[in-house]
Amino acid sequence: MKILTVVSHPRVNSLTFSVADRFTQGLSDAGHETEILDLHRNGFNPVLWEADEPVWSSDRKIYSPEVEAEIERMKNHDALAYIFPVWWYSLPAMLKGYIDRVWNNGFAYGSNKLNHRQVLWLGLAADSKAHMEKRQYEQMMNQQLNIAIASYCGILNSRVEILYDTLDSRPEIHERLLTQAYQLGLYYDNYTKTVTL
Template sequence: MRVLTVVSHPRVQSLTFSVAERFTQGLADGGHESEVLDLHRSGFNPVLWEADEPESSSARKIYSPEVEAEIGRMMKHDALVYIFPVWWHSFPAMLKGYIDRVWNNGFAYGANKLPHKKVLWIGLASAPKVHYEKYKYDKMMSHHLNIGIAGFCGISNSKVEILYDTLDSNPETFEKLLAQAYHLGLYYDHDIKSIAQ
């Protein structure tokens, strides 16, 4: 399977990128092809201007060259993965801007839907799991990403994986998080369950 892995973090020397590296190693060991898109280093502009404003009066608007290039990149892959730090119980503005601009009307929703088989959202959260469960942040994020975004755009096979306690300085915690990331890549086909079930 051809998998596009999109990473959003301002620092390459971050746990987010370490997780992405281990995840893509798992993908490779599982027999998948993977392309990594680093939103910051690629120079992607998350700000939506008039050229990329959603247009509902036509079946498929031609967007800016930057967005059309990213649409072309997405279309070369069978599945999608997004790896990001959880900020304000959601993804960073950079990734939000990418979704706003690239998952656009006429391509991802509206007259057309995304053709991808599955999507995995990997969020790195500083708080422990019990904190997310207490306030139902985990359920909120799953509903938003799996149904509000992926499901709305035609991908029913969507899953959110939150890696917790990312600020824990214990080396064992660090290794556990990287092992989780590797496992998610290695068993990518097996770990995602349809939101319709």
């Protein structure tokens, strides 16, 4: 399977990029092909301007060259993975802007839907699992990413995975998180979940 792995973090020496490296190593060891899209180093502009605003009266408009290039990149892959820090219990602005601009009307929803087999949303949270569950933040993220975004755009096999306690500097915690990331890559296509609306 060809999997587009999109990474969103301003620092390349972050845990997010270490997780991305281990995840893609798992994909490779499982026999998958992957392309890594580093939104920051790629210079992606997350701000949606008029050229990329949906036109509801048209089945298919021509978007800006940057967005058209990213649409073509997505079309060249069978499945998707997004790796990001959990900020304000949601996606970072860079990744949200990418979704706003690229998962656009006429390509991802509206007259067309995405035909990717599955999507993994891999978030890194400084918070503990217990705290996120207590306030239903993980449930909120599942609802937003699996249903409001992925399912709405035609991807019914959507999964949110959260790596917790990412600010814990103990080596054993760090290694546990990297091992989890590797396992998610290695067994990427062994997980099937149909989103129910």
